Amino acid sequence: MQPVHVHSLGDTAFSLEFAEDGAAAALAALLGPAGLPGLVELVPTPRALLVIYDPLTTTRAELEPAVLARATQAATEPPPPPRRWVLPVCAEGDFAPDLAEIAAATGLSGDGVLDRLCASPLRVAMLGFLPGFAYLDGLDPALHRPRRASPRPRVPAGSVAIAGARAAVYPAASPGGWHLLGRCPLVLFDPQASPPTPFAAGDQVRFERINAAAFTRLAAEGAKP
Structure with a gap:
């Protein structure tokens, strides 16, 4: 190597x-x-x-x-086993503003899109763009879509998004041009923590669907991965 x-x-x-x-x-x-x-x-x-x-x-x-x-x-030497993270994602209501559009573009149902998003672990390729923003490789090819033609001026923190061949979770509110399929209630960047973000290149991340009640509870607790 x-x-x-x-x-x-x-x-x-x-x-x-x-x-x-x-x-x-x-x-x-x-x-x-x-x-x-x-x-x-x-x-x-x-x-x-x-x-x-x-x-x-x-x-x-x-x-x-x-x-x-x-x-x-x-x-x-064999590489060390990757660290594994499970991130809850709620796709109800306003949490998933682009889900219907992606479903139509891929020929899948909304549940089908989410099933493919959650089916397999993704790999953290690198961190960038924002502190704690993990670029996730391994997205199901059926979900590969170009970025939005018109970026949003503000994407809410926790938004679970896809663009190109990758997925990501916005750790903080920011502008963004990725397609939003849900929202994660966990705190993914804490500047007072050491390290401030749990993720590192090579980690594995798997999404798991939750309902709005679970989202509200986890967000109120300030839960972390």
């Missing part, structure tokens, strides 16, 4: 680019508990890993060989 390219990003970071999806997340999972001196943060994307370090503690010349050695180790 050696990178195909290593890019310098100034005197505090470098990135490793891989040929396979998931390689960056696997290396990040291995490096996390390694405790390499001067390592500040790891930011994986589907095929790249950003390595941020403290230049007062280490240098790229010192850190890069240690990271590459871990990459070799990761290629020969």
